[in-house]
Amino acid sequence: MIETGVAAIRTEAVTDTRIALEVKDLVVKYGDVAAVKGVSFQVLDGEFVTLLGPSGCGKTTTLRCIAGLEDLTSGYIEISGHRVADAGKSVPTQDRNINMVFQSYAVWPHMTVRRNVAYGLSNKGLSKAEIRERTDEALAMVRLEAFAERYATELSGGQQQRVALARAVVTKPDLLLFDEPLSNLDAGLRERMREEIMQLHRRIGRAAIYVTHDQSEAMAMSDRVILMNVGSIEQTGRPRELYGRPRTRFAAEFIGTTNILSGEVARRDGRHWLNVPGLPAPLALAGLDDSLGEHSFVCRPESVIVETAATAGRSENAFAAEVVSVAYLGNACDLVVSVGDYTLRVSAPGDLDVPIGAEVTVVLPPERLVRIEEDR
Amino acid sequence: MTETAAPRAGRRPKWLAGLTGTLLLPLLAVLVILIVVPVLAMFYGAVGGWDRKNPGIRFDALLEVVADPEYLWTYAGTIGLSLLIAAIAVVVGAAFAWILARTDVRWRGAFELGVIAPLFLSPFIGAVAWIMLAAPNSGMINVNLRHIFGPDFTLLNVMSVPGMVWVLSIYYIPYGYLMVAAALRNMDPSLEDASYVNGHGHFRTIMTVTLPVIRPAMTAAFFFVAVLTTGVFSVPGVLAVNDFVPIAVRIYRAATVYPTDLATASALGTVLFVVTVIGIFFYRNAVKQTARFVTVTSRGFRPRLIRLGKWRGVAQTVLVIYFVVTVVMPYAAITLVAFTPYAQTDFAQMQFSFKSFLSVVTSGRVATATLNTVILGVLAPTVSVLLGLLIGFAVQRRRGRLAAVIDYLATLPVAIPGIVLATGMVGLYIRTPIYATIWLLLVAFVASYIPHATRLSSNGLVQIDKSLEEAAYVNGARWPKALRTITLPLAKPSLLSAWIMVFIFATREINSTIILYSPRSTVLSVLTWDYIGNGGVPQAAAVGLLQTLILIVGIVVARFVFKVRLSSAV
Numbered sequence: 012m013i014e015t016g017v018a019a020i021r022t023e024a025v026t027d028t029r030i031a032l033e034v035k036d037l038v039v040k041y042g043d044v045a046a047v048k049g050v051s052f053q054v055l056d057g058e059f060v061t062l063l064g065p066s067g068c069g070k071t072t073t074l075r076c077i078a079g080l081e082d083l084t085s086g087y088i089e090i091s092g093h094r095v096a097d098a099g100k101s102v103p104t105q106d107r108n109i110n111m112v113f114q115s116y117a118v119w120p121h122m123t124v125r126r127n128v129a130y131g132l133s134n135k136g137l138s139k140a141e142i143r144e145r146t147d148e149a150l151a152m153v154r155l156e157a158f159a160e161r162y163a164t165e166l167s168g169g170q171q172q173r174v175a176l177a178r179a180v181v182t183k184p185d186l187l188l189f190d191e192p193l194s195n196l197d198a199g200l201r202e203r204m205r206e207e208i209m210q211l212h213r214r215i216g217r218a219a220i221y222v223t224h225d226q227s228e229a230m231a232m233s234d235r236v237i238l239m240n241v242g243s244i245e246q247t248g249r250p251r252e253l254y255g256r257p258r259t260r261f262a263a264e265f266i267g268t269t270n271i272l273s274g275e276v277a278r279r280d281g282r283h284w285l286n287v288p289g290l291p292a293p294l295a296l297a298g299l300d301d302s303l304g305e306h307s308f309v310c311r312p313e314s315v316i317v318e319t320a321a322t323a324g325r326s327e328n329a330f331a332a333e334v335v336s337v338a339y340l341g342n343a344c345d346l347v348v349s350v351g352d353y354t355l356r357v358s359a360p361g362d363l364d365v366p367i368g369a370e371v372t373v374v375l376p377p378e379r380l381v382r383i384e385e386d387r
Numbered sequence: 388m389t390e391t392a393a394p395r396a397g398r399r400p401k402w403l404a405g406l407t408g409t410l411l412l413p414l415l416a417v418l419v420i421l422i423v424v425p426v427l428a429m430f431y432g433a434v435g436g437w438d439r440k441n442p443g444i445r446f447d448a449l450l451e452v453v454a455d456p457e458y459l460w461t462y463a464g465t466i467g468l469s470l471l472i473a474a475i476a477v478v479v480g481a482a483f484a485w486i487l488a489r490t491d492v493r494w495r496g497a498f499e500l501g502v503i504a505p506l507f508l509s510p511f512i513g514a515v516a517w518i519m520l521a522a523p524n525s526g527m528i529n530v531n532l533r534h535i536f537g538p539d540f541t542l543l544n545v546m547s548v549p550g551m552v553w554v555l556s557i558y559y560i561p562y563g564y565l566m567v568a569a570a571l572r573n574m575d576p577s578l579e580d581a582s583y584v585n586g587h588g589h590f591r592t593i594m595t596v597t598l599p600v601i602r603p604a605m606t607a608a609f610f611f612v613a614v615l616t617t618g619v620f621s622v623p624g625v626l627a628v629n630d631f632v633p634i635a636v637r638i639y640r641a642a643t644v645y646p647t648d649l650a651t652a653s654a655l656g657t658v659l660f661v662v663t664v665i666g667i668f669f670y671r672n673a674v675k676q677t678a679r680f681v682t683v684t685s686r687g688f689r690p691r692l693i694r695l696g697k698w699r700g701v702a703q704t705v706l707v708i709y710f711v712v713t714v715v716m717p718y719a720a721i722t723l724v725a726f727t728p729y730a731q732t733d734f735a736q737m738q739f740s741f742k743s744f745l746s747v748v749t750s751g752r753v754a755t756a757t758l759n760t761v762i763l764g765v766l767a768p769t770v771s772v773l774l775g776l777l778i779g780f781a782v783q784r785r786r787g788r789l790a791a792v793i794d795y796l797a798t799l800p801v802a803i804p805g806i807v808l809a810t811g812m813v814g815l816y817i818r819t820p821i822y823a824t825i826w827l828l829l830v831a832f833v834a835s836y837i838p839h840a841t842r843l844s845s846n847g848l849v850q851i852d853k854s855l856e857e858a859a860y861v862n863g864a865r866w867p868k869a870l871r872t873i874t875l876p877l878a879k880p881s882l883l884s885a886w887i888m889v890f891i892f893a894t895r896e897i898n899s900t901i902i903l904y905s906p907r908s909t910v911l912s913v914l915t916w917d918y919i920g921n922g923g924v925p926q927a928a929a930v931g932l933l934q935t936l937i938l939i940v941g942i943v944v945a946r947f948v949f950k951v952r953l954s955s956a957v
Contacts, residue, residue: 080857104860117858121876130872131862175858182862 029056029091031218032077032186036086039072046072048242049086054186054218059209061221063229064239065265070222071190073239077220078111078188079104091185105134110184114191116171118163124150124174125159131182149181152211169200176208180215187212189221193228205232226266230254238262254311258384263309270315270355272380273307285380289352295327297377307383312345312358314379317365318372328375334365348373410781410866411789417774418796421834426660426803429811432653437814448650452658458637465617465633466662468551473613475556477605480563483706485597488571491692492702499568500953501710503561507942507953508714509895510558511621511912512931514545515919516717517554518625519724519732519928521545527720527732534735546626554622557713559612566611570604570677571597576690589693603676610670614663618804621897621912625919634659635806635898642810642902649814656810660803667802718935724928747929752914756930759825760894760910760937767832768840768889772882774833775840779848780870784856797841805835805898813902823905831899836889843888847881848874884952887945894938911937 032054039047047069054060062070075081077088079101087097090109095102110131119127128149132142150156153173163171172192179187189208193201209232212219223229229236230250238245238253238261246253246262257263263271272294274287284293285308296308318329332348332355339345339361346357346365350373357373365371431437435445452458483502487495505513520527521543529541544550578600582592620635632640634655641652695702724732728743747753775797782794800808808831816822821830851874859869875882897912904913911934918927945951 078857078861080860103865104857105863105865109861111858111861113854113858115852115854117852117854119855119858119873119877130859130864134863134868178858178862188861 030054030089031056031058031091032220033089034073034077034086035088037073037076037083037088038085039069039076039081040084045084045242047076047083050239050242050244051086052237052244052247054220056218057216059212059219059221059232059234061223061229061233061236062239063223063226063236063265064245065224067241068239069242070224070239074188074190074220074222077186078109079107107186108182108184109186109188110179110182111188111190112172112175112179112192114194116168116175116192116195118166118171118174118178120162120164123160123162124155124166127163127174128177128181131178135182145181149177152180152214153177153207168196169204172196172204173207176211180211183215183217185217187215187217187219189219189223191223192221194223194225201228208232230266238265240265256381257309260307260383260385263383268312268356268358270310270312271307271383272310272353272375273305276303276306278303287353291330291351294375294380295377296380298382308380309383310355310375310380312356313343314376315355315357315359316374316376317346317357317359317363318374326374327377329372330375332371332373334367334369334371337365337367410777411785411793414774414777414781414793415789415796418778418793418837421830421837422796422799422803425808425811425815425834427811428815429653429656429660429807432649432811432814433657435650437649437653437817445650448648448654449657452651452654458655458658461632461634461637462658462662464631465635465659468548468555468623468633469613469616472552472555472559472616473609473611475552476559476563476612477567477609478563479556480560480565480608481567481601481605483560483564484568484571485593486702486706488568489597489690489693490695490699490702492695492699492706494703498703498706498710501706501714502564503953504710504714505558506561506565507891507938508558508718508935509897509912509931509938510555510619511625511895511897512721512915512935513558513717514554514622514625515915515927515931516721517545517550518919519720519924520717521550525732525924527723527734530732531734546628548628548631551623551626551628554626555616555619558622559616562612562615563605563608566604566608567601570601571690574600574690579690583691603673607670607673607677610666610673614666614670614802617663617666618659618806618898620804620806620901621916624901625916634662635804638806638810639901642813649810652810653814656807660807663802663804663807721928721931721935724925725932727925729925743925744929744932747926748933752909753911753930753933755907756909756911756914757933757937759828759908760912760934763825763828763832763896763910764890764894764937764941766829767836767893768886770829770833771836771840771889772844772885774837775842775844775885776848776870776875776878776882778837778841779845780874783845783848784853798838800835801838803835805831805896805900806902808834809899809902812899823908825908825910827903828896828900828908828910831903832889832893832896835896835899836892839892840885840889843881843885844878847878847884850881851877880951883945883949887941887949887951887953890941890945891938894934894941 030053034053035051037047037050038045050069050073062073064070072081076083076096079096082101083096083098085098088095090107095107119130122130125146129142129146132145137145147156150159153176155170155173155177158166158170163174166174175192192208193204196204205228221232233250235247236250236253237247240261246258253262253266257266260271263269272285272287274285276296277284277286277293283296283298285296285306286293316326318326330350332350335347335349335354337344337346342361344359344361344363346359348355348357348371355373433449435441435443435448486492487499487502492498518526521529523529523541523544523546526543526545528543532542533540545554574597578596579592582596587595618635620639623633624636624639638652638655638659641648641655723737725744726739726741727737728740731737778793778797782790812827812831816827821827855877856869856873859873864872895912896910897916900910900913901916904910911930915927915930915934918924918930942953946953
């Protein structure tokens with residue numbers, strides 16, 4: 012009984028997931044310079060997908076192509092199964108049934124909050140009563156009912172961004188696009204707005220594409236992250252996969268802080284070892300990976316264990332280290348330590364209290380050393 | 388996925404999609420008709436193209452105007468005159484700009500308005516007023532000084548080359564002032580502070596820092612004024628100096644004085660066009676240089692003001708006298724003469740009466756001209772600003788080759804003096820129903836003022852964040868709706884500035900009207916011209932005063948009802 016139930020749910024889930032967006036081999040060139048170099052991905056209905064990357068990686072250009080605010084050079088884009096852009100043709104933005112939240116809010120200063128939100132509905136041939144009802148509903152969603160008759164310029168940055176959110180969801184778009192919507196807000200407000208956007212997305216249930224350069228924003232909000240670099244996709248995956256199994260050196264370094272250990276993998280005594288130049292001893296590896304030769308491994312700072320004198324010496328991959336710097340953060344204590352010629356970043360529990368210059372033992376557990384697949 | 392499955396029938400080839408098909412191509416067509424075709428028509432006229440009695444292409448008119456030594460002197464004189472006026476306008480304008488931006492003189496705002504006031508008035512009416520003040524025989528100043536210095540005394544003669552230079556300088560100094568003042572305002576004040584902390588005094592700071600930074604702006608202003616004055620017909624025309632007739636006046640004579648000779652007029656127009664195009668080339672180069680010195684950083688704190696000490700009183704006195712001489716005296720003179728029954732300039736014998744003024748301004752001709760002036764004064768800016776907005780919108784929102792062509796065409800009329808444009812339009816429109824109507828004047832005015840309307844609207848558009856319009860598109864609006872509901876309301880202050888500026892230009896226009904008007908489509912400027920030509924000085928004064936009043940009403944409404952900042956309306 013239980014098993015058939017699970018199977019039933021699975022099939023239902025499969026038939027229900029429509030492809031909301033398909034981007035295929037997208038190339039955008041400005042003259043001879045390619046801003047986007049062949050990007051392909053899909054977004055399912057209801058999914059929250061983030062395009063993450065440093066400035067100039069092509070994430071905003073990709074988003075603007077999806078919105079129809081920019082022309083693509085080759086490739087194609089389909090929204091809900093309909094071709095909206097390819098090398099020859101382009102459906103104008105206003106006919107794509109999308110909506111967008113802009114980095115600068117783009118809340119119209121000469122209109123009241125209500126008129127801002129109702130703007131998109133006035134293009135849809137709805138009755139006045141219907142427009143009013145849907146506007147009120149959207150304003151209630153972002154808790155701005157009381158501000159409906161105010162002018163946008165009388166509102167704070169966070170409130171303006173909520174106006175922009177209400178305006179984007181009120182038209183019930185197939186795709187909701189976010190172009191770094193939180194980067195103009197200060198830190199505390201940003202976290203609250205994050206939560207608000209996620210709740211709103213869950214209520215609306217449509218596909219959302221969110222552009223940001225802030226990796227913590229991407230990790231916290233997304234179902235899936237598409238990591239971009241210089242116009243191409245580096246890696247796509249759930250936040251956990253991206254953090255836990257970065258496929259490239261760039262992915263490892265862009266998401267979170269990390270230690271990268273490079274060297275020769277050799278086989279000895281029935282297991283694999285990594286010879287890192289500058290480390291006093293080879294590192295034991297957990298997996299029996301067959302690929303020997305030059306490789307790089309990621310070890311996240313929180314995976315490194317700091318042992319005091321009492322417990323030292325019994326673990327594998329334990330090294331004597333000297334503390335170079337200490338940053339006490341309350342919940343954690345970030346250290347930089349030197350092991351031989353090597354400098355390691357360590358994130359220890361907050362209760363660790365060591366002075367600069369102290370001798371400690373650091374342990375790099377073999378199962379926490381993750382090989383980078385494409386070391387470029 | 389078949390085509391028919393597309394959500395809406397919005398799929399179009401990219402080259403026709405959005406702005407390109409619905410805005411850029413129509414705009415290009417309008418600009419070609421308004422600007423390119425008349426210029427080509429003038430070239431055609433210069434080779435005898437419009438001459439129906441002698442059909443066929445001939446080059447005698449062109450050869451005459453490029454080979455006849457008399458004409459060559461005209462060109463040299465015209466260019467020399469405009470360079471001289473440009474130099475005066477820039478030097479005096481820069482001096483005023485520096486005093487008002489960098490020293491501690493009082494009543495800054497009032498003085499600024501005083502310096503730029505001539506911009507809002509008509510140079511032609513100014514010249515008429517100066518005839519009343521300083522004509523060699525009957526000029527008010529000369530006549531009344533004869534009471535003291537004897538009957539043979541003549542202090543001033545405005546109907547001379549120096550007179551021309553004087554009157555034109557008054558009306559072009561504001562351009563020099565505004566362009567240099569803008570450069571001083573945009574200059575990072577810390578550049579000067581850095582000179583002071585390095586031990587330089589005021590003089591060395593001006594010479595080694597301020598002047599080099601504003602020099603490109605001064606060069607730009609110089610060529611801008613030179614181009615504008617090269618094509619001015621009205622002032623030299625009305626001051627009628629016998630031994631020096633500039634190109635524009637020669638065009639007027641060839642086109643209107645019997646026997647009219649459109650071929651010569653067009654040939655001269657071609658020469659004038661070439662001269663102004665060369666001037667614009669230098670102007671554009673200078674503008675490129677100014678971009679190098681634009682410093683938008685660290686604005687917001689005021690530059691250090693130099694204490695003038697005892698010189699402050701001197702500077703203030705100079706500014707007051709300047710305002711009295713350039714604005715108060717001429718308009719006082721024209722007002723006095725407008726209310727005297729016959730051309731009486733002797734204070735000892737002056738009699739005033741409203742009768743003559745009223746009889747002039749209530750006559751049928753004046754009523755028609757007033758109505759035409761007001762219609763054109765409202766329609767020309769409205770149409771120009773709408774076109775300017777569309778051009779600015781198209782150029783800024785859709786970059787590319789087509790937009791660049793439109794941008795270029797929209798700035799071209801700066802290089803086409805009104806009288807040149809009109810000469811081209813005569814042959815082109817003579818057999819159309821709008822010939823000899825005010826609609827022909829409207830077409831000429833709109834073509835002439837597109838650059839100004841476009842420049843000011845673009846200034847406004849630059850300040851509107853592009854994403855405000857993109858937000859309209861993602862909310863389902865097409866570009867006309869985005870323009871109407873988002874761009875237009877946000878650009879309103881700049882558009883109002885543009886409107887009032889073109890209103891002033893259109894209300895005082897005479898350079899193209901003088902060629903294109905008919906008795907039905909006459910305007911106040913032309914009536915003044917006629918009255919002066921026929922010796923009706925009091926009538927000319929009355930009509931000139933009426934026109935000035937219309938200008939002042941327009942400016943007051945703009946300033947106090949629509950809150951237009953006048954110093955930005957240029």
